[in-house]
Amino acid sequence: MEYRRIGRSGLTVSEISYGNWLTHGSPPDVEASTACVHAALDAGINLFATAAAWGNGDAERALAKALHGQRRDGLVLCGGVFWPDGPGRNDTGLSRKHLVTSLHASLDRLETDYLDIYQLQRFDHRTPLEETFLALADLVRQGKILYAGTAEWTAEQIMRAGALATEYRVPLIANQPHYSMLWRVAEAQVIPASERLGIGQLASLPLAQGILTGKYSDGVLPAGSRACGSDAARQAIRPVLDPGLLDRVGLLRGVADQAGLTMAQLALAWTLQHQEVASATTGASAPWQISENAKAAGVTLTLETRTQIDELLGQYVQTDPRLTFAPLP
Numbered sequence: 567m568e569y570r571r572i573g574r575s576g577l578t579v580s581e582i583s584y585g586n587w588l589t590h591g592s593p594p595d596v597e598a599s600t601a602c603v604h605a606a607l608d609a610g611i612n613l614f615a616t617a618a619a620w621g622n623g624d625a626e627r628a629l630a631k632a633l634h635g636q637r638r639d640g641l642v643l644c645g646g647v648f649w650p651d652g653p654g655r656n657d658t659g660l661s662r663k664h665l666v667t668s669l670h671a672s673l674d675r676l677e678t679d680y681l682d683i684y685q686l687q688r689f690d691h692r693t694p695l696e697e698t699f700l701a702l703a704d705l706v707r708q709g710k711i712l713y714a715g716t717a718e719w720t721a722e723q724i725m726r727a728g729a730l731a732t733e734y735r736v737p738l739i740a741n742q743p744h745y746s747m748l749w750r751v752a753e754a755q756v757i758p759a760s761e762r763l764g765i766g767q768l769a770s771l772p773l774a775q776g777i778l779t780g781k782y783s784d785g786v787l788p789a790g791s792r793a794c795g796s797d798a799a800r801q802a803i804r805p806v807l808d809p810g811l812l813d814r815v816g817l818l819r820g821v822a823d824q825a826g827l828t829m830a831q832l833a834l835a836w837t838l839q840h841q842e843v844a845s846a847t848t849g850a851s852a853p854w855q856i857s858e859n860a861k862a863a864g865v866t867l868t869l870e871t872r873t874q875i876d877e878l879l880g881q882y883v884q885t886d887p888r889l890t891f892a893p894l895p
Contacts, residue, residue, distance in 0.1 A: 718891045
């Protein structure tokens, strides 16, 4: 495993990180999730991403069980807040109340005293940004979070956040965009804006919901895959099951073979070629997937390989910054 610092911070994370969104269902298969987390630890992964709303808290509970007995100081736990995680009117968004109550519940489920990174998973148009960052500042001073981050924020929103982070002395170090060889929306504006502020990227969905592993390229939905999983998993993957896209992705197999990589390793390595990406976050339904994915760390792709990828994917590559998934007011 190779490691990178996030932005200009001193926090070092593994180039491949483990996230447990949609991976093991709700309630999760604790035995399977534990095996995957242990495989991640064996591979040298130290960054584990979860969130309060995932599986109604089950994702955090499963992660806590899997990490039981591990040295807490050696782990980087990334939690998240924004999406509804309860039935109340204040159980969503980025208000001071939701940030505080959601964090305390997350700490209980994760069986820890603090989170290393607290991700604001979307921008909240209903809450003054000053309120959000004042709450973050208090949580930092209390030692309940060490760093803050954003996820799927536009460049303009990140710049506003950066100004308040400086004013309130909140260590804002990370942004988590959807980023893959197919989805390059963050490149034009979000990544440059983040770089100016010293904010690094934690790339999510680097395998594009599993499409870039090639498992769907023959048009068959493999048993046990995300496309055959829970309602939430099927809904998330349905938009990318386009026959033309799957044909193009299938052509990448030759590129991967030539580079001596699996298709998943090729996709992860491509994401890590961007120097502002500190880590690529991926889930898994089986331990071997984690072990194989981890081998993408430290891989350098040649210019010829990257050019072949661009030519094969062609019109299916999305680059429009307006596609940043930031909820409207």
